[in-house]
Amino acid sequence: MHIDRRAFLATLGSATVVEAMSSEARADALEHYMIAQLDKPAAPAAQPLQMRRGTGALFGGPSPSGQRPELTALATMPERPTLVDFIRLRGTPGIGNHILQSASDALKKGEPEETVLACLLHDFVLNLMKPDHGWWGAQMMEPYVSEKVSWAIRHHQALRFYPDPSVGYEYPELYVRIFGKDYVPAPYIKASYESARKHKWYMDARMITVHDLYAFEPGMKVSIDPFMDIIGRNFRQPKEGLGFDGSPVAHMWRTLNYPDNPL
Ligand SMILES: [Fe+2]
Numbered sequence: 001m002h003i004d005r006r007a008f009l010a011t012l013g014s015a016t017v018v019e020a021m022s023s024e025a026r027a028d029a030l031e032h033y034m035i036a037q038l039d040k041p042a043a044p045a046a047q048p049l050q051m052r053r054g055t056g057a058l059f060g061g062p063s064p065s066g067q068r069p070e071l072t073a074l075a076t077m078p079e080r081p082t083l084v085d086f087i088r089l090r091g092t093p094g095i096g097n098h099i100l101q102s103a104s105d106a107l108k109k110g111e112p113e114e115t116v117l118a119c120l121l122h123d124f125v126l127n128l129m130k131p132d133h134g135w136w137g138a139q140m141m142e143p144y145v146s147e148k149v150s151w152a153i154r155h156h157q158a159l160r161f162y163p164d165p166s167v168g169y170e171y172p173e174l175y176v177r178i179f180g181k182d183y184v185p186a187p188y189i190k191a192s193y194e195s196a197r198k199h200k201w202y203m204d205a206r207m208i209t210v211h212d213l214y215a216f217e218p219g220m221k222v223s224i225d226p227f228m229d230i231i232g233r234n235f236r237q238p239k240e241g242l243g244f245d246g247s248p249v250a251h252m253w254r255t256l257n258y259p260d261n262p263l
């Protein structure tokens, strides 16, 4: 921790007083000062934007399209937040548009409800955490959705790098730009793809990639409203609110709720 020497000395009084103190007394005073500093609120209200830390889009990290969203002040969350509260109040516009567009595409093409839900949730974790978002995202949703939905979210991360002509999925042009022309996915990604390929739920994960649209149509209106019933039927909203239900992933939701609670 950085000690502002002048501010610390000012709490003790004049230089003569400090001179007269024993080294134990000085150490005690320093400790009290440090504890008092730690107890201070981390983010002064005037500058909340500079204080966020983390790697997801909510923290200023890149969105799926590679853009860095502008940091804005966080809205206050209800006491018992629901999935819809998190999507509305803790989602960045870029990721919000992306997941709503994916889910709208799945709905329009008559996919089963679980596929629509998987599309709606597939990249939500990017607001919080960018690396390995398939695994993180699946884990975050796991206690609240069917095993098939979380399995599909986990595996879409690897599947997106591998074409499947049987459903018209090609390697995304955007990835050539992001990852480079000769990009070879890491061995763990390849292994995840190969095991998913043989799995009975392969198509459930594949459908996420099929509806994973990278070009956001300008002017296209997306809304959470068409998905409220699907969420109601397929997402087990805990009555205590996400983050407060004591589940093994509650801390992930709390971190998204309060992104700057370092202690
Ligand atoms: Fe994704």
Ligand SMILES: [Fe+2]
Binding pocket: 064, 098, 122, 123, 212, 213
């Ligand atoms: Fe996506």
